[in-house]
Amino acid sequence: MRPWLRLCVSAVAAAFLTIGQAQAQAPIRIGVLLPLTGPFAKNGIENWEAMKIARDMINERGGVNGHKIEYVHGDATSPAAAISETERLITQEGIKITTGSFASPLAIAVSQAAERHGVFHWETTGAAEIITRRGFKHTFQVGAPARKYGQVAVDFIIDDLAGRLHKPVGDMRIALLWENRAFGKSVGDGIRAYVAKKNIKLVFDEGYDQFSTDLTPIVQKLKDVHPDVVIAISFPNDAILFQRKAKELNFNVAAFIGVSAGYSSPDLRKSIGSAVDGIFVADFPPKVNPKVLKPEVRKIADEFYKRYEAKMKRPPAGHATAGFSAVWALFTEVLPKAKTYQPDELRAIALKLDLPEGSLVNGSGIKFTNFDWPDNPKDAGQNLRASIGVWQWTANGNEEVFPPKLATHEPTMVPLPPWSKR
Amino acid sequence: MTTFTQLVLSGIFIGGIYALMSMGLTLIFGVLRVVNFAHGEFLMLGMYGAWAATRLLGLNPYLAAIAVVPAMFLFGGIVHQIIIRPSLDKPHLVVVFATMGLSIFMQNVALMVMTADLWDVPPMFGSSVHIGPFYFKVELLLGFGITILCTLALQWMIRSTFLGKAIRATVQDGEAAMLMGVPVPRIFLITFAGGSALVGIAACVMMPLFSVFPTVGLNFVLIAFVIVVLGGMGSIEGALLGGICIGVVQSLSGYYIAPAFGQMFFFILFLVVMIFRPNGLLGQKGAATIGINE
Numbered sequence: 001m002r003p004w005l006r007l008c009v010s011a012v013a014a015a016f017l018t019i020g021q022a023q024a025q026a027p028i029r030i031g032v033l034l035p036l037t038g039p040f041a042k043n044g045i046e047n048w049e050a051m052k053i054a055r056d057m058i059n060e061r062g063g064v065n066g067h068k069i070e071y072v073h074g075d076a077t078s079p080a081a082a083i084s085e086t087e088r089l090i091t092q093e094g095i096k097i098t099t100g101s102f103a104s105p106l107a108i109a110v111s112q113a114a115e116r117h118g119v120f121h122w123e124t125t126g127a128a129e130i131i132t133r134r135g136f137k138h139t140f141q142v143g144a145p146a147r148k149y150g151q152v153a154v155d156f157i158i159d160d161l162a163g164r165l166h167k168p169v170g171d172m173r174i175a176l177l178w179e180n181r182a183f184g185k186s187v188g189d190g191i192r193a194y195v196a197k198k199n200i201k202l203v204f205d206e207g208y209d210q211f212s213t214d215l216t217p218i219v220q221k222l223k224d225v226h227p228d229v230v231i232a233i234s235f236p237n238d239a240i241l242f243q244r245k246a247k248e249l250n251f252n253v254a255a256f257i258g259v260s261a262g263y264s265s266p267d268l269r270k271s272i273g274s275a276v277d278g279i280f281v282a283d284f285p286p287k288v289n290p291k292v293l294k295p296e297v298r299k300i301a302d303e304f305y306k307r308y309e310a311k312m313k314r315p316p317a318g319h320a321t322a323g324f325s326a327v328w329a330l331f332t333e334v335l336p337k338a339k340t341y342q343p344d345e346l347r348a349i350a351l352k353l354d355l356p357e358g359s360l361v362n363g364s365g366i367k368f369t370n371f372d373w374p375d376n377p378k379d380a381g382q383n384l385r386a387s388i389g390v391w392q393w394t395a396n397g398n399e400e401v402f403p404p405k406l407a408t409h410e411p412t413m414v415p416l417p418p419w420s421k422r
Numbered sequence: 423m424t425t426f427t428q429l430v431l432s433g434i435f436i437g438g439i440y441a442l443m444s445m446g447l448t449l450i451f452g453v454l455r456v457v458n459f460a461h462g463e464f465l466m467l468g469m470y471g472a473w474a475a476t477r478l479l480g481l482n483p484y485l486a487a488i489a490v491v492p493a494m495f496l497f498g499g500i501v502h503q504i505i506i507r508p509s510l511d512k513p514h515l516v517v518v519f520a521t522m523g524l525s526i527f528m529q530n531v532a533l534m535v536m537t538a539d540l541w542d543v544p545p546m547f548g549s550s551v552h553i554g555p556f557y558f559k560v561e562l563l564l565g566f567g568i569t570i571l572c573t574l575a576l577q578w579m580i581r582s583t584f585l586g587k588a589i590r591a592t593v594q595d596g597e598a599a600m601l602m603g604v605p606v607p608r609i610f611l612i613t614f615a616g617g618s619a620l621v622g623i624a625a626c627v628m629m630p631l632f633s634v635f636p637t638v639g640l641n642f643v644l645i646a647f648v649i650v651v652l653g654g655m656g657s658i659e660g661a662l663l664g665g666i667c668i669g670v671v672q673s674l675s676g677y678y679i680a681p682a683f684g685q686m687f688f689f690i691l692f693l694v695v696m697i698f699r700p701n702g703l704l705g706q707k708g709a710a711t712i713g714i715n716e
Contacts, residue, residue, distance in 0.1 A: 038533070040538070209682065213642060214432075216428075216432040217676025218681045220677055237540060237635065249550075271542040
């Protein structure tokens with residue numbers, strides 16, 4: 001009997017040992033909600049590629065605490081699809097951590113479904129302020145909130161353009177043009193409030209329908225008020241129509257600042273060619289001056305840019321870099337400190353994060369609000385150290401030009417040459 | 423005054439483009455009494471065709487019409503045989519839903535094949551024409567000229583050719599026409615295909631002015647419907663006048679009132695015309711039931 005018993009014991013022990021090992025190697029599964037089909041697909045795919053690079057890089061370095069990272073994708077093509085895909089990942093795949101989701105309406109939907117199940121949601125790029133104003137406990141928005149896009153455009157005019165144009169800030173003629181749906185209106189509202197605080201008057205403040213087929217009236221109206229600077233919030237199709245109409249009616253300005261969306265889209269150069277050179281874009285920084293990055297982050301940044309360009313044949317846009325930066329922070333700052341990888345533990349770790357600017361590849365730091373932010377005590381989970389800046393379309397790509405700390409280049413083409421010379 | 427004149431002239435020219443885009447719809451509605459809800463997607467398909475001919479074959483977008491127009495004629499013929507003809511003798515709702523379904527189908531196929539990207543053709547003319555204080559895009563002037571030519575050609579075809587006579591006979595009384603030896607089903611086929619070919623011309627004229635993407639048709643189709651009804655449901659020169667009215671109203675209201683209201687003002691114009699001239703600007707009495715007029 002004895003040898004038989006010994007065999008049994010050792011077999012059981014061996015079994016336990018294998019299970020133990022298997023547990024140590026079990027991957028951490030993360031639900032990635034991104035639109036890979038449908039109207040948002042273009043940007044969704046760019047984000048997905050950037051996030052996959054982050055996953056590969058961390059797994060090549062041995063993963064997180066010995067666990068490999070595994071993505072489970074949910075196709076968030078619309079807010080409704082975002083909710084059902086998030087539900088599917090949580091209830092059928094057993095996902096406890098979600099990330100994504102590129103656009104604000106999708107982020108609102110995904111975070112809502114995640115919160116309902118008490119799942120930890122790490123939002124990379126959604127910008128609407130409502131995302132972190134609904135009293136959610138497990139939603140963390142790593143990217144900058146919508147109001148900052150507008151503010152940085154105004155700061156750029158005050159701190160930089162006014163000097164370059166040799167005009168006192170009070171004499172600058174600033175025009176604000178916004179598409180009149182959710183994104184354009186909320187950014188426009190933010191800019192209006194911010195310039196009022198700075199005692200600057202807008203010479204033009206007009207919303208327009210982004211599906212309009214003729215922008216003659218707007219361009220003509222702008223032409224008649226002779227602005228020095230135009231701040232425009234547009235989507236790709238109307239941005240293209242506007243620039244073509246401006247050329248047709250010979251409407252010239254000293255500086256043109258687009259806010260994210262339409263003006264950061266690679267389609268713009270494809271459509272209007274070199275006329276895009278010189279346009280400024282208030283946006284997530286696609287790349288920042290390496291000097292602001294911690295030395296170890298600089299190495300990560302170099303590797304990311306190299307891999308992204310090799311795969312996509314062009315440098316990443318601001319939102320793709322933001323997507324990489326956010327998940328890399330999740331892999332290197334949040335998950336390694338966890339033991340159970342359960343949402344409540346991850347929330348506690350996230351709230352303790354206090355990373356100075358320059359800690360993430362796109363120049364951001366991390367410090368989340370937790371119902372304790374004086375400007376808005378309802379806000380929870382918004383990163384107050386997310387970087388935002390102004391970049392410029394150049395002949396070869398783009399360069400970050402503002403704030404000076406993040407800048408990779410001085411602003412050029414100020415004032416913007418007239419259409420006859422562009 | 424300069425601004426006002428610029429706005430009116432720009433409105434007239436863009437209105438001409440709108441009219442050209444709705445001419446195919448007018449023709450089809452005037453003869454078959456069918457509203458093609460996939461009209462915007464026909465335009466989208468034509469624009470992709472013009473884009474492909476320009477980018478891949480290196481043709482000038484206007485010359486691309488040589489390839490796009492026959493292709494659209496063929497496409498229209500196939501759609502007629504497969505979708506329109508079987509639903510003609512069914513209740514009117516059938517053809518409404520059939521073309522609506524076709525519209526959604528075409529949008530999604532375009533999304534799968536061409537993705538959501540915006541595509542353009544390179545500009546042909548460096549700068550716009552500068553007449554006194556006024557600026558005009560050459561492509562817009564060319565487009566307006568082509569619209570006038572198409573209107574005249576279509577009028578001539580309907581008034582003076584044998585085919586035109588057969589079309590008019592079909593419209594006036596299909597059964598009598600058939601008894602007189604007019605091949606009515608073939609007239610329907612030719613009209614539907616011809617209407618689609620007209621959309622092909624519009625697509626080639628619009629490609630240098632607008633970007634193409636899967637849902638581009640939605641931006642234009644509402645304007646096209648309003649023009650057809652405004653002009654007199656089947657009247658070709660009515661469509662031209664309707665298009666110009668909409669172009670000018672859009673341009674002036676956007677400047678003097680607010681661009682944010684977008685399409686609101688031409689719908690107000692539309693309502694006013696419908697109240698005071700229920701048959702449209704140039705429509706004859708009972709245009710909705712009579713069809714195309716001479």
